[in-house]
Amino acid sequence: VADLTGKIVLITAAAQGIGRASAEAFARAGAKVIATDINAPLLAELDAVPNVTTRVLDVLSTDAVNQAVAEIGHIDVLFNCAGVVHGGTVLEMSDDDLDFALALNVKAQIRTIKAVLPQMLERQDGAIINMATVASSVKGVPNRAAYTISKAAVVGLTKSIAADYTTQGIRVNAICPGTVDSPSLHQRWHATGDFEAARKAFIARQPIGRIARPDEVADLAVYLAGATYTTGQVHIIDGGWTA
Numbered sequence: 656v657a658d659l660t661g662k663i664v665l666i667t668a669a670a671q672g673i674g675r676a677s678a679e680a681f682a683r684a685g686a687k688v689i690a691t692d693i694n695a696p697l698l699a700e701l702d703a704v705p706n707v708t709t710r711v712l713d714v715l716s717t718d719a720v721n722q723a724v725a726e727i728g729h730i731d732v733l734f735n736c737a738g739v740v741h742g743g744t745v746l747e748m749s750d751d752d753l754d755f756a757l758a759l760n761v762k763a764q765i766r767t768i769k770a771v772l773p774q775m776l777e778r779q780d781g782a783i784i785n786m787a788t789v790a791s792s793v794k795g796v797p798n799r800a801a802y803t804i805s806k807a808a809v810v811g812l813t814k815s816i817a818a819d820y821t822t823q824g825i826r827v828n829a830i831c832p833g834t835v836d837s838p839s840l841h842q843r844w845h846a847t848g849d850f851e852a853a854r855k856a857f858i859a860r861q862p863i864g865r866i867a868r869p870d871e872v873a874d875l876a877v878y879l880a881g882a883t884y885t886t887g888q889v890h891i892i893d894g895g896w897t898a
């Protein structure tokens with residue numbers, strides 16, 4: 656794996672879950688991490704981690720994203736981790752749910768990429784990692800219409816950027832986890848009304864016998880940041896769910 660010492664890594668949605676584990680993993684790998692999120696108090700906990708600086712950033716705001724990137728300056732690696740999960744089938748999906756899923760899961764990634772890509776192209780060097788999921792172009796998952804539609808678009812976005820910019824030193828990859836232990840997953844289990852039954856059902860669909868830890872997905876993000884011959888690909892990390 657390539658040496659990430661001193662590489663500057665911008666991570667969105669880093670206050671909790673996979674984003675937070677990634678901020679810690681990139682920092683352990685020697686990178687200089689700019690960890691961003693809208694949850695200021697939770698994000699501030701990362702200030703204690705060596706090699707991490709934090710910055711409140713709402714990826715739904717073009718002005719805020721452009722300003723952050725201008726102020727940060729040089730960015731070697733962009734990890735687009737922000738995302739939201741909506742429940743429901745296509746018939747149950749409201750226009751508002753779909754709009755919000757597309758806004759946070761897809762358009763926010765496009766926004767950060769548009770902000771960072773010009774400087775990466777100037778240097779002919781940059782790595783972009785987009786958070787997708789197997790509930791995308793990879794696999795249909797019940798009751799995840801808006802999520803699956805939006806995350807399939809993340810795969811399309813990833814392929815499109817690879818097709819246009821690989822010849823100019825840009826590598827871009829998508830990560831597709833199965834189920835990962837995170838605060839929002841626990842919220843979804845609570846929302847079913849029977850936390851324990853939901854937890855068991857989610858574990859039962861993972862052939863490996865458990866759900867993923869955030870640090871396991873974070874390690875894949877660190878790998879992809881330094882994987883110098885990999886681009887335009889979907890990287891599945893799902894405990895055998897789609898095997």
Ligand code: NAD
Pocket residue numbers: 667668669670671672673674691692693694712713714715736737738739740759786787788789831832833834835836837838839840869
């Ligand atoms: P999470 O859902 O628990 O946390 C999400 C974070 O995003 C929070 O810290 C929140 O404050 C932040 N956020 C929300 N809106 C934001 C905005 N506008 N700007 C900046 N930050 C914002 O974390 P998670 O479950 O680890 O999910 C992280 C990513 O991984 C998401 O894209 C999700 O779709 C994807 N993913 C998660 C799982 C899973 O099972 N947990 C599986 C596959 C993919």
